[in-house]
Amino acid sequence: MKARAFNYVKASTVVEALKAFEDAQDDASYIAGGQSLVPTLALRLQAPQLLIDIAHIPVLRGVDLQGDWLRIGALTRHHEVLTDPLIRQHAPLYSEAAPHVAHPAIRNKGTLGGSISHADPASEFPAMTLALGAELEIASRDGVRRVPADDFFLDLFQTAIEPGELLVAIHVPVVRPGHRWAFHELARRRGDFALVGCGILAEFVDDVVKQVRIAFFSVGSTPLRARQAEEALIGKKLDQAVIAAAQAVVGDDLDPPEDEHTPPAMKRHLARVLLGRLLGEIARQGA
């Protein structure tokens, strides 16, 4: 199929982009890397009249440390997420997930902000955003606000970004000594969207779990935190029994949709297997 013959403007500032969107009376799309958007245009799942290119807006770029927060510009490409030393040091779950996202040619174009805005429930980065406890900086005609990841992913492909708003940057609280983390996904084949995937960030004090964020993807209409499993861990040492207790409740945390290929029971089972592996890995990191 052919995309609709759209118009195209390059925005060089956030304000310009927001205004262009408003002027188009919402019949517009922002294009970042285009790696999710262009296929949907070609398949006519979307047919905006105007494409607003945000790839040249300087404030959407760059990775820098701001006190206890790492600011990652929305336009940071997957390839940069994979290789950037600051991200590796301060927001390591993004780096660990990056090799699982698509393949090099796509990672050369796709952006972190695009992936988070697109909010595919099977995507790695949105879930890691949740696991890292990041905050999303969103610009609108009324100014800028920051939304915690826990309040950001609303439904299938729906986020707190209102039509016309722009995701400017992702702010990640930096990991500290005492933090441990792990990421893994189970896919039918390497490179497929995962059947189930999970990232965990845990804070330990004297080998006891003080805080933990467990984020799953591909198990519901949004990335999901496994709150009951988290609770089962808090205040505990990660031994076999505690891990088993978390595994026992994680099924209830998830909401896998009925799907032709993978029935919900299977997804829950795989999530248990995955959680066991990841917690085991985290336990070993303390040894």
Add this chain to the structure above:
Amino acid sequence: MSFEINGHSFSQQPQTGQCLRTFLRELGHFGVKKGCDAGDCGACTVLLDGEPVHSCIIPAFRADGHAVTTIEGLASEVGIHPMQQAFLDAQGFQCGFCTSGMIVTCASLNQAQRADLGASLKGNLCRCTGYRTIEDALDGKSNVEDAEPGAAFGRSLPAPAGPQVVTGKARYTFDVAMDGLLHIKMLRSPHPHARIISIDSSAARAMPGVHAVLTHADTPTTLFSTARHEIDAMDPEDTRILDDTVRFIGQKVAAVVADSEAIAEEACRRIDVVYDILPAVFDPAAAVASGAPVIHPDKTPGHRVSNAIRNIVAETHGEFGDVAAALASSAVTYEGTFTTQRVQHGHLETHGGIAWLDAGGILNIRSSTQTPFLTRRALAQLYDLPSDKVRVFCERVGGGFGGKQEMFVEDILALAALKTGRPVKWELTREEQFIATSTRHPMRVTVKAGADKHGKLTALQLDVLSNTGAYGNHAGPVLFHACGESLGVYNCANKKVDAVVAYTNTVPAGAFRGYGLPQTLFAVEAAIDDLAKQLGISPYDFRRHNVIKPGDPMLSPAGTHYDDVTIGSYGLDQCLDLVERAMEIETKHDLDDDWLIGDGIALTMIDTVPPQGHIAEVVIAKRDDGGYDLTVGTAEFGNGTATVHRQIAATTLGCSVEQIHLRQSDTRNGGHDTGAYGSAGTFVAGKATHDAAQKLVAAMQADSNARSATGTSGGTPRSVAFNVQGFRVAVNKGTGAIKVLKSVQAADAGAVANPMQLRGQIEGGVAQSLGATLYEEMVIDDRGRVVNPKFRDYHLPSFADLPRTDVYFADTYDAIGPLGAKSMSESPYNPVAAAMGNALFDATGIRFTQVPFKPDRIFPELQKKFGKA
């Protein structure tokens, strides 16, 4: 906007909405290929400022001010790029359609990326090779040999088109710019079964740039089959070019011919069709039950539809001996029901073509087909044209695998060219490929088998229900073939077949590599394996004991009987020995005890030519430069016949292959060739080449002025070829994940014309079949819609998904085939699912009866047996 493409800067405004791929192709960079529309296949890979990107998902305007390098720009003035040379040395391609993108990606890899090719090449799919030769290219290996004059046969000579393929200069079907070219887009049925009450195309016709809208009112009502066979009587007459009844979602309803694809597509949206929706049936068992909606109520046995009221297009029933009695008195018996899914060929070049009328009034069709001659015949008949007024030809074809043994597009192309008098092009999208071309026939196969206590087979019975979808192209022949060699390879006094192929309101099934055998072998070879296990006999010995030997008749109660098959050479014993020896070698691994490990084998026999005639005529003529023009009809779509034909001719004429100038697959050049299917490229067409060359040698000896000779082959008598596949697999009890630890295939292809190419055919066949065994499945929902018509959701295997297969050849010389050679492009596919099923059984003790063996599919049974992980 200003672009720098391959070092040249220029200004040009891309059309709005255009992707970089289309923009580059319009500028003549045809090396940039189109395999999909969603960034999934990598055929369109180019470098943007030195980084690989998929140009189909980059808006063209995005390249403004940037440097683009295509495959054509990789080479410098001094010569081709080292990566292009590496692909040439390793012959890292078959059809070559993926090659441009693959080379561009490979050329951009750094050391770290090269160390992890599974991840680095994830975005570049190859359907032909199984990736081993691509890895060889990256490792700097050479796979080619050379040959002295007269010694070409048996040597690993490179494909003649190699230099063009690796530089992006090889011309495929759509790689041509034509003035005044119009474009076709098809409006397709949204309903699985409906009668068309009316079509209002006035709004579409009124659009500027629309030249014609074609509906059933514009087409002859002649019934035919899209399947192409030498004898039309092999397939039912149940299809019209455009019908006033639609029988599956995706069926052609109206074609728009317009100045651009975009206009044609928009015009399709403006056509108003009123349907009378009819009840539909999607499940073949439901379709043959009484009271089911009837899909072709007006067809009769005269149309070669066996029982239209019961939705049965073809059937075969037969028995010799007494199976029930034999089973009752057998020491061991087995019964099981196996189901196979719907899979798609997935050749990277979609169906399509270009048609035009030339100054001489000849209708020319440049098409992506395996059967130019039979397609010409069908077009001449449908449109009542003298056959010398129709020319069908192919340039290089980007893969076929049986999918192009059909006439899916040429009928519409012809009509559009005739109506408008303009050149017209029609290129199917990847989605159309999935919803509206053809697939493998899904089958449900129940097998019953028995053996006595000495391990002698006593009974073999097959009960088959095949699903042909909405039309019966290839339905009968596939069914007969499925029940033929799978039973014929075993000596057994009592055999029975009841096989039926049903119409359903789903996308039609058609010809696909293996032609039914992979489906039935899945069941038969499981039964054989199980009987051996029950008796405590090794699976090798049990088979050795029961397979046919030279002199034995090859009997099956199915189908029509032909007595022109003989064992022209016999290497099945060698194949079993080779695989047994290879499997004895242990595999090192570091898997923990969550993984269960097992071995399995399966064998296959295949007739070297389809029954009822496969004809080839070949002309060799001496040239003034001392070389020869070799004119053959058969097409090259990656199967390697272009190489083999030159080898046969050069060997017989005592010259070098460079002196043989091949002219291929063009009806204008004369001769006739039934087509590049049924693995006939070497056995039939090659035999005609051999015949022509021998005749020319004899003629030149008799008269030094002799200039040319014609050779023929009628495809009869036929011989048989054999393959044995072995797998060692590991299965994870907790997740259902499967790892292939070892893959071995031994093949008896007679004298091997080109060892490198034969190995490639075998590896590619195993790879394609592993896709169907482990991953691929077209899912059809309860409304008859294909829910995953995209590569992203369909899962063609990528580099990381495939093991390397060790290939062994039996040492035989066929009494019938040219220079002792037999055919070998389909059968490597056939035993793969069966061998994998047997290996899984060996590993887990569970008999999995449904392919694909996806982790989520096999997991519930593992869970039941092995408890929680």
